[in-house]
Amino acid sequence: VNMNMNIAIDGPAGAGKSTVAKLVADRLSYVYIDTGAMYRALTYMALQNEVSVDDGEALKKLLSDLKIELVNKNGKQLIYVNEKDVSEEIRHSEVTNKVSYVAKHSDIRKEMVYKQQQLASGGGTVMDGRDIGTAVLPDAELKLFLNASVDERARRRHEEMISKGFDSNIDVLKEEIRKRDQMDSEREVAPLKKADDAIEIDSTSMSINEVVVLILSFVEERKGMMK
Ligand code: CDP
Ligand code: CDP
Numbered sequence: 186v187n188m189n190m191n192i193a194i195d196g197p198a199g200a201g202k203s204t205v206a207k208l209v210a211d212r213l214s215y216v217y218i219d220t221g222a223m224y225r226a227l228t229y230m231a232l233q234n235e236v237s238v239d240d241g242e243a244l245k246k247l248l249s250d251l252k253i254e255l256v257n258k259n260g261k262q263l264i265y266v267n268e269k270d271v272s273e274e275i276r277h278s279e280v281t282n283k284v285s286y287v288a289k290h291s292d293i294r295k296e297m298v299y300k301q302q303q304l305a306s307g308g309g310t311v312m313d314g315r316d317i318g319t320a321v322l323p324d325a326e327l328k329l330f331l332n333a334s335v336d337e338r339a340r341r342r343h344e345e346m347i348s349k350g351f352d353s354n355i356d357v358l359k360e361e362i363r364k365r366d367q368m369d370s371e372r373e374v375a376p377l378k379k380a381d382d383a384i385e386i387d388s389t390s391m392s393i394n395e396v397v398v399l400i401l402s403f404v405e406e407r408k409g410m411m412k
Pocket of ligand 1: 220
């Protein structure tokens with residue numbers, strides 16, 4: 186029996202997906218795949234090249250010229266575009282506030298989903314995003330929908346910004362998160378939505394470790410069922 190499952194983690198911004206996904210992947214010696222970073226990388230390149238985030242055709246052309254790679258180095262996940270490390274740049278607020286416009290285009294999503302499916306084809310991945318359980322890996326052995334209240338998610342992001350030495354206003358952050366969630370949930374193609382067979386976890390009052398332990402218990406349960 187092949188025990189290397191794919192684990193899909195979806196949910197809104199700041200719910201803790203990437204933090205938790207990384208830790209779960211480490212514990213299982215699986216590969217973590219940050220699909221949001223791929224949409225961010227394209228958005229960053231669009232801003233750099235003055236390509237409008239509303240121009241689906243131009244974005245598609247741009248994407249076809251890019252080699253986007255996720256690389257694991259010293260326990261960190263880095264993202265390279267055409268051999269250049271853009272891991273820092275893709276987290277800037279200009280990118281964050283534009284990425285949902287880029288992610289609306291169906292041609293772009295088709296291309297990204299294809300790449301993501303290739304990355305997961307051998308199993309043994311923890312992939313996080315918005316449409317992993319619904320569109321990218323509908324057959325994932327374990328699907329989770331990680332949520333938390335918008336106040337708590339804004340608070341987490343705020344703390345993260347402050348700890349990295351950036352300026353941050355929690356009310357502005359909350360508004361940005363709300364707007365992005367709305368765009369991601371209301372878009373026509375593969376909107377943010379809990380898959381019918383996903384387990385929902387409300388992490389509003391849970392620590393990172395509590396969420397990780399809970400997910401690992403679901404993994405064990407699934408492995409038991411697969412034996
Ligand atoms: O980490 P954070 O929650 O801020 O966002 P992210 O996971 O880096 O994703 C950034 C944006 O990319 C999301 O707001 C979505 O618009 C888009 N995205 C998507 O459409 N589908 C995915 N599978 C992952 C991200
Ligand atoms: O990937 P996503 O946007 O869902 O969230 P994240 O970037 O992984 O996490 C946002 C912040 O919340 C990070 O600074 C975490 O340390 C913190 N946090 C968490 O992820 N989970 C908790 N249960 C509590 C805090």
